[in-house]
Amino acid sequence: MITGYFEDLVEGKVLESRGRTVTQADVVGFAGLSGDFHPLHLDVEHAKKARFGEPIAHGMLTLAIASGLIELSPEAVQAFGGMDKVRFLQPVFFGDTIHVRSEVASLEQMDDSCGKAVLAITVLNQRDEPVVVFKMRLVVGTRPRTA
Amino acid sequence: MITGYFEDLVEGKVLESRGRTVTQADVVGFAGLSGDFHPLHLDVEHAKKARFGEPIAHGMLTLAIASGLIELSPEAVQAFGGMDKVRFLQPVFFGDTIHVRSEVASLEQMDDSCGKAVLAITVLNQRDEPVVVFKMRLVVGTRPRTA
Amino acid sequence: MITGYFEDLVEGKVLESRGRTVTQADVVGFAGLSGDFHPLHLDVEHAKKARFGEPIAHGMLTLAIASGLIELSPEAVQAFGGMDKVRFLQPVFFGDTIHVRSEVASLEQMDDSCGKAVLAITVLNQRDEPVVVFKMRLVVGTRPRTA
Amino acid sequence: MITGYFEDLVEGKVLESRGRTVTQADVVGFAGLSGDFHPLHLDVEHAKKARFGEPIAHGMLTLAIASGLIELSPEAVQAFGGMDKVRFLQPVFFGDTIHVRSEVASLEQMDDSCGKAVLAITVLNQRDEPVVVFKMRLVVGTRPRTA
Amino acid sequence: MITGYFEDLVEGKVLESRGRTVTQADVVGFAGLSGDFHPLHLDVEHAKKARFGEPIAHGMLTLAIASGLIELSPEAVQAFGGMDKVRFLQPVFFGDTIHVRSEVASLEQMDDSCGKAVLAITVLNQRDEPVVVFKMRLVVGTRPRTA
């Protein structure tokens, strides 16, 4: 998605990613990778009696999948500096399909070789409801000069 | 780690987690789960010529493993509301061992059944250097009254 | 669950673990890890015609998940010496939720630093029916003396 | 399946493998391993509107599972040289159970120690419909002489 | 390995399996599947200071891999009833290659259709040192009569 160099980024530009369905296999895999086996995600009997009535995906899994959907350009993006105001707005259930809307929120040239970009990320489900929002801080390189 | 109910939390209290080594297998697994195959993590030849000289773990993987090390009490923690000021300070290399220091930063009673807690999280490597810091927003239940 | 030192263990004491749902993803993952692709677990058409009418989890997978639910204290438990009288009593179907009941069956002090503990483990499903029972042999350390 | 040495192979001989159900967990796992997250496999909403109305397994996953079902003898098979005329004839849906029919198509002695074998492989689903066909080129060793 | 029917089993008969190297990826995968992240297996810094000086495989992982190496015949083996006297004799380090020696320890005909078999299993490393021993209880079918 962020396929261009720093010069190619325009404040206010919005891009949409492809979608991906969050499955039981993803949640089981993420539990194993993170070590977070909280029963809200992994225990169907517990989840039946809890707030949402069925298991939900880990918030961190939604972030992880979103980070893959954003598809940062390997050539241009030099560093992922951090995130601000990450808010989990709605649960993601097994079988929900999420995609990412990203808007270039701000740009700041640092020097000849790179600049700071802040993306306003919204992760949406198949009903276009926002499930997670956050600001993503990137260092993006400028176009290399051909010798 | 956060094993108690809202009444058991004390501002300023600091807890340390067990450690876990971040391995090549974790990075390969996280790439597959997230879909983020950025060559800084997955292409040794690319990484040799990049800033750190060898592949590094995804920042989101470090967050995911940290979320498992924090070991939130299934009984008490009702919701993971979000994160603030997530900053990736240092790279995590394959073979680094991370652990989590969490401090109760603020507490706010919401009603009889629960309250908001903010934890100041520091993820540290085997040399006790901070690699990621963030604020974690939780809703923590109060101790259930026995009937 | 076994969170204390040898001195903290009391014969006859019973503890219950959290639960975890055994999913298709767990069975597929375990087949891949163990290399056991027996059609009772991995071939729906074969399983339809076999004794239980649908695929069941590997017995060894139930043991593996049980070993994680027991949550032995890293500080106190020094070694896992073996198991006795492991009996698979009932099948675990995809979607069943298991938890572990463990009773301290016997204790034997070895020396100043540790002792032998035998736990009588019962793995139960969501209807509280025992699916696996076994005796688990552990070496548990005594509380370290503060200098 | 190919359990014998070169001398044991007979042109026209046909063997059938055990079966294996292709699950959502396999497709999610293969996406992660290959990096191929094409929405025909991973996005339920996209698949609903596409040709088959639901997600299908990657063709390469069907090949991968078929290669495991063929169970080449570690003692006899020395090399997997290649494939010809790989044709994906029908989609494999989540929950389909596939097995492999392999026929010895041709044999050519190379020297005292080995020969070339070509197998005509047909991967079939639970309705015995061919889903993939291909020719598999192997180097198979002759029976070692006992000293 | 146990490829025959009950009539084909002979008390005292010994069989050797192929080998498999136990890797870091297997240990990380097993931790994720079982939820057992004990630092003896997953924390290199902890393991350096512990008894063996480096991380070791979970005992349950060694059992799981052994169960796959035994390769029970899907046609003949009807049930895996349990295990007795499981003893972990030596640690399995990352990179060790294990194989399984199985001896038919006892046979007991149950009825026309099946019998009980007990296998004495020894898991050995690349120096032929036993790392785990156990007795495995199976129900094995008799050869089906052709109509």
Place this chain on the structure above:
Amino acid sequence: MITGYFEDLVEGKVLESRGRTVTQADVVGFAGLSGDFHPLHLDVEHAKKARFGEPIAHGMLTLAIASGLIELSPEAVQAFGGMDKVRFLQPVFFGDTIHVRSEVASLEQMDDSCGKAVLAITVLNQRDEPVVVFKMRLVVGTRPRTA
């Protein structure tokens, strides 16, 4: 890589993919997914005595990773019809980094909505040596007309 519609493809056009290192974790993961635990890939002791002196990646794993590196456009590529003349030319060792060179070998318009494209694929290692070659048959859509 194949990011355009049928009209955008030009015979003889060559594209290079990003790279990816084939790791032990990938080989262990692929063995588990495919069920192919051949000792050339999974048994270090066996591999030491075999032709290459160390374990090598499955040929099918190299194909699988190559299929992900090619990055077919979800919008334009409608079907993956098959492969011809797949030849494994050199082993891929753990730690080798592969990338894909793809050339548009032939194009054939089928109707208004799509055409057949054949890509000549070469998978190369970090020394630019071809490790696998094959022809890939695709159905690629024409650019949708805006209403």
